[in-house]
Amino acid sequence: MTWNVEKINNIFLPYERGLILSMPLSFKRPKDRQVWFFNTHGRYKVQSGCRLIQAASLNNVVGCLNGNRLGLWKKIWQLNIPRKIILFVWKTINGILLTREAIIQSKVNVEGNCPNWENELELNTIVCVVAHWLGQTVKWSLPRVCKMNVDAALVRLDDEKKMGASFVVRDESGQLILAGASKLNFRTSAEEAELVAVVWSLQCCKREGLTIPELELDSLMVVNWIKEKKVTGVFGNTVRDFFDLMRQVGCEYVQYCPRVCNNVAHLVAKRVKEMAEEAMAWRRIEDMYSNIQHAMLRDIRSSN
Incomplete structure (x- = not known):
């Protein structure tokens, strides 16, 4: 399910278009509902409203506000x-x-x-x-059967913000099974981009009939959302889609990994700005960009 981009472009102003197109759509077509955008659970609280007003008065970018940020530094400076x-x-x-x-x-x-x-x-x-x-x-580790690494990256294409979504599926010896990359609409936060990239990646694996026992992400917040089954708030529908797809591809294990362990997926996501197509897939390492080939070979060498 996707937005009717042509109709939105004809009706709305550029800023409004960007906000609308950045909203993730669920393939299950749930009913529309109102959510409070400025916290993760989607319910308005006076505390959240006060923080929003404070941030606006300090000329912060409201769309990038983190509900816990205002008190973060106070806690950091108190650390021993x-x-x-x-x-x-x-x-x-x-x-x-x-x-x-x-x-x-x-x-x-x-x-x-x-x-x-x-x-x-x-x-x-x-x-x-x-x-x-x-x-x-810290090194990328070989899976027991096969493992998928996913990443999302912000890219600029023709003066337009987009996100690159990518995934890399490898077997127990580190050899490539399937990799993919796609240009998707820009998202308002890194966490949302990562979550949308995961759902897109699982959809691709489902279409190919792959079983993905293990999944690795370099976004700790998204991994925590998944483990806590956080299905409220702005990203609730996307998290629900993830759980449906997770069952369909046989995913049993979702874990966080540092960026250094997710380097191959990150390099693939950054390459979307050089792609003529909207999406690409690779089944052989020889067909991939040279820097990605080198990164995959480094992972294999370091994990043995």
Whole structure:
């Protein structure tokens, strides 16, 4: 089930179009219902309304508001850990850590690629700062039978925000069974993008008749939603779709993995901006982009 994009484009303003098209649709066609957008359970509370007003008065972007963010830093500064660690986290989140992205934004001519992520800009995120350390201690692991890794990435296509959804299914020896990537409508949060990518990936596996015993995601929040069976709020219908598909493909185990263990799926998601097609699938590693081939081979070597 998809939106009638042509009709929406003819009726609504660009900003409204973006909001409408970003709403996930359930393939079960449930009845419409009202939800409060600014928390995960979808019910209005005075506390949530006050936080929204506070955020608006501080000129924050309301659409990106996290209900717990206003009290987060108070809790962080009260932690019994060295202040240099808290300062490091603060610099990272506020984008003032001395990464290559920050240096380039300061108009200094340097190589932008992160030394730990092939063909990726070194971003102002903790992921790239600790990638080398994680690479030495955390590895992608071989599944018992087969495992699917899923990821979503924000991409810009012709001045339009889109998201790239991807999945990679590998067998017990690490060999490729099926991989896919698709251009999907932009989502208002990383968690929503990840959840929509998972549902799309499971639909693809269902069509191919695959059984997926294990599923790995690098979004801890989405994994927690799934484990807690959180089916209320804005993403409730999408979570319900996930559970239906999970049963249909025989998925028994959903777990969180750090980004370094999900690198292959991440690289596939980023490649959608180079695809002429809306979606692509691969059954042989030889047919994939060279950097993805190298990443898959690294996973196999490190897991043996």
